Amino acid sequence: MSATTKEARPAGPPPGGPRGGPMGMGLGMPGQKSMNFRGSLRRLLTVLRPERARLIAVLVLGTLSVAAAVAGPKLLGTATDVLFEGVVSRQLVQVVPAGTTQSQAVEALRAAGQDQLADLVGGMSALTVGAGVDFEKLGSILLIVLLVYVAAFFFGWLQGRLTARAVQNTVRRLRSQVEEKIGRVPLSYFDRQPRGELLSRVTNDIDNVAQTVQQTLSQLVTSVLTVIGVLAMMFWISPLLAVVALVTVPLSVVIAAAIAKRSQPQFVEQWAWTGKLNAHIEEMFTGHALVTVFGRQDEAAATFAERNERLYDSAFKAQFISGIIQPALGFVANLNYLVVAVVGGLRVASGTMTLGDVQAFIQYSRQFTQPITQIASMANLLQSGVASAERVFELLDADEQSPDPVQPAALAPRVQGRVAFEDVSFRYEPDTPLIEHLSVVAEPGQTVAIVGPTGAGKTTLVNLIMRFYEVDAGRITLDGVDTRDLTRDALRSQMGMVLQDTWLYQGTIAENIAYGVDEATHVQIVEAAVATHVDRFVRTLPDGYDTVLDDEGGAVSAGEKQLLTIARAFLADPAILILDEATSSVDTRTEVLVQHAMNALRVGRTSFVIAHRLSTIRDADVILVMEHGQIVEKGSHDELVTAGGAYARLYESQFAAAADPAQ
Template sequence: MSENTPDAQRQEELEAQEAIIAAGADHPGALGGKPQDFWPSFRRFLGLLRPSAWTFAFASLIGAFGTLLTVIGPRVLGEATNVVFEGVVSRMVGQQFAGMSQSEVADALTQAGEHDFANMVLAMERFAPGAGVDFEALRMLVVWVLIIYVAASLFEWLSGYIINVIMVRTMWRVREDVERKINRLPLSHFDRVPRGELISRVTNDIDNMTQTLQQSLSSAITSLLTVVGVVAMMFSISWKLALVALIALPLIGIIMGVIGPKSQKAFQTQWKKVGRLNSRVEESFSGHALVKVYGREKAVSDAFQEENEDLYAASFKAQFLSGVMMPAMQFVGYLTYAGIAVLGGIMVASGQIRIGDVQAFVQYSQLFTQPLAELGGMLPVIQSGTASAERVFSLLDEDEQDPDADDPATTPADGMGVIEFDDVVFSYSDDQPLIDGLSFRVEPGQTVAIVGPTGAGKTTLVNLLMRFYELRGGAIRLDGQSIAELTRADLRSRTGMVLQDPWLFAGSIRDNIRYGNEDASDAEILAAAEATYVDRFVHSLPDGYDTVLEEDAANVSAGERQLITIARAFIRRPQVLILDEATSSVDTRTELLLQKAMSALRQGRTSFVIAHRLSTIRDADLILVMEHGSIVEKGTHEQLITARGAYWRLYQSQFEHAAVDVDQQAAIEESLGASETPIVGGPPRTDSDEG
């Protein structure tokens, strides 16, 4: 038999989580599952922008105008270079060929053996021997360049601003959808998914999706438009140089095909390990006091270090692969640049193209490879964002709790809270029966106690009553109406609940009490606090009822936290009251006071009490005894004691005197000179105990 240590339990949980992840290959909705396919998920990711489709199209159109102006700019600059170069050449040959036409100068150069120079002269559009630089034309071209680039910057800024607004609004909708989804998920979902994993999806993954949309997809539009415009301009200048530039495309495709899939897989692993590390941190922090009590700091630190190292390795691999992409793309761009420079120089020298056009083409080559490199650099980011999107989509695709009826029933507003369990059947799984044919009725003012050893399933009955789980058979009725026909909000509005672990939010004590009834006045809050003895300690706090509770309400004791939750239930004045070990965190004296408060609170209301301390439920009208998830006995305290069954054994185990070591007992007997020593204490004897 293996030792059931916390580390062993943690390992079992991680193995179970890995099994779920492995199963994700066959089940797309499985939490933590590996991505089924990049493209379907990516299309769904982009589909999030559908509500803003027209605005997005408008922003893209503005961006297209900006890109068009950006693409035109180098051509105008190249023309300015031609004006300067042709003016300088015209002045250089002015004295030798003064008064000659362009064709005559070319013929003269050809006869002199200067064939390349002659071709260059023929290619010039502003050649005039001795004329010099046309500064008026140059001035106009420079002005146009300034206008073009200023307008392009404004268009691109406006487009980027609109797109970023769309992206932020889109992720706001995703967060809203996730919030609503969490509220619609059944309790069973939270029973099987680690909280750290869920928090990672709601925070880290959505943040990653937001960054992907803002930093990548918005820039991708500009990059794609730039590539298309640049290719068109390059072919308009020289198809030969354009073909040299297009050699980069297959090289870039090879880089993306080799590095891309590996980078995507690495990012998937990275985010999976982020979720596991978050689970570890959340677990360690929530149980920090116990970690110190049991001296497990080193074990927890070692476990954290191990998972942190795993995350480091996964993150390093993902970032390394994504980092290789950009330099590889830039290397292809440099090769393209060198090819264009060499071929362009030869073509200028041979008069096939003007020098300004080569200058423009060099700029276009940079404009061509730069967006391609950016697109290559975006690919790992988009893959990472898509992997996060799949994790969020898997949460959004989880099965929800059964919806309320389209035409829900209602219970009388003045109903007293009669509860009926009619042949109730329930189990968490088909192969493990839990409750079979349970029937009982609780009248207003009566109290039902549910007892049993830890893990017996006591809370299950309460979960069924609150419709956290749905029945497999039978019915539960509230004031004669099946709770399955009521809306969950209507059912739970008639119920007050105090849990074993007190939950308080980061607000004032007054606000925490008012949480049970938002319309409660300060006078009603004070009355509830006095009835539940909150008023006894609240005046010792710095700001009284306005004292703001710290994280986890650490500035009040555990018992005081429980008193506040009881006051919260008190002010609700529900028809049905559920107490799940509500007094387990208070001292004995306070418990006695609370019993009086609870008696007043339960007056005229149906109450369900889950208790370990049997002394607190001796006066219950009905006691249900549970073992191994099944109800084995039911009756009053006297009836169950008389039956001498499971309840009697529980009662004996709580009230009989602690066993005394045999040797110590023998020594005591010898010193007292008694042949038999009675056991002091034990439960009160009843007639059934005789004999």
């Protein structure tokens, strides 16, 4: 073992917590960014591009559905004309003889001085005095109306089905992209992101995007097509009334745009505070025991209340302001309805329109304003969805770790485990040096212990070996191969890691032990458990190795959870072991047993052991003492104690009090 360093400038603690590495979770909240609504909306639309075929089919089906639905009022207007003409023809018998044609009836009415009634009769499509209602014709029209509405329903049903398929496929791809992205971002990204905030982006925001796209896509297509179809029918029936109806459209657009402009910032703030509240809840639930022990429930509750109140305020403003759109446009639509009804009635009386056409036009005016109101109301949902989409896109746009080499180097079939730091420099922040010009060689099979005060760079050293972070200068080699010339999977497959903070996932004890080994047999799992003294407590459990653990490992104690992680590393049989305070949670007796197991495991393997409890590293081949990112001492336990330097002071600070009877 050899080590040489050049003096480094003093460094403050790196980000990520007091341990100076990625294991600590940063607690800072991200600042709110301005919303690029148009850019994010365009990008959201490009996400739908793979569903082009389905979306074209949705457009075609929507056109057919709307065309059928738009034809309905005109057909019903024709049915109304048949009824009205039949009723009028019966009443005319009192003035004009039965069987009189329409033109003869108009002449007779004018001759009798009943010009207004003559205009009304003259505006009808066909009338024979005394004929009454033509129920056969009326029945045929109503049957056609029924078939038209059934066709509109069928096409609309198909459109909804295809829309749902397209949207869910899109959201599934978006979730996959986020999952893949999380695997590509560097560990420093997680240091800066509160866990609850990240979970909120992956779950709440994506769900909100799905809901937004689903509702707006189906309603928007139908609404736009309805506006076009209804407008065409309105001009066909009466250009004058169509112009009257269109007068209110610019007013509706201005009102909707003004309200949407004020509500958009509130939606951005709403989802930002949603993430912050989720982050706080996750932190408090994870650390519930410590919050209780230290009596911080009131402070946690106060923080929750404050963020919950901010979320309430922003959500209330967003929903209230955007919710004004619909009643405001409804008021404008009612004004339009009033004008159309009055003008239409006058035109029927003058004989320039039939009653059926006025009825159809009033229906069309309602159909015309309703989709416009829906489109405007979608601003509420769309703004919320785009705000969530931007948060997801921020995650997808995060800087990624450097890609693996196109033609990676290959290690020997049996890795020896020689690890060398060659003039390595590294810093978390550009202006805060941590490790400067470090050169260290760990020979195959050696156990290298790393000790030093908090923030000295111990965890950083092993993080660089694992390529959780990239060195700024120099290089790290494994059996003479630069680790940057290897793929990360190839490098990390040679390493086993046991952390002070244990991690278990929801599954059986056997599955947790076999987490790092594909197709591990039950015999191999039990052997690893026996070697690491896990088997003794597993057999006391009712279900043994089939005991199901949750993600917090609630069925076992803290020390037993750490033993399970040690068994996991044992089963993986790595060439290099990294143990970061791996026995800190076990009792003294178990620690001795685990140390024996680790000694057997370390035979023929290079091991890096980070330790604060110096009693666990007395048998290490070489001990490195780090301060401010540099190695200030190296040697065996006995050599360093005899030297009386930094290691000796650390050793005495831990054991002097116990050795002094006066204490």
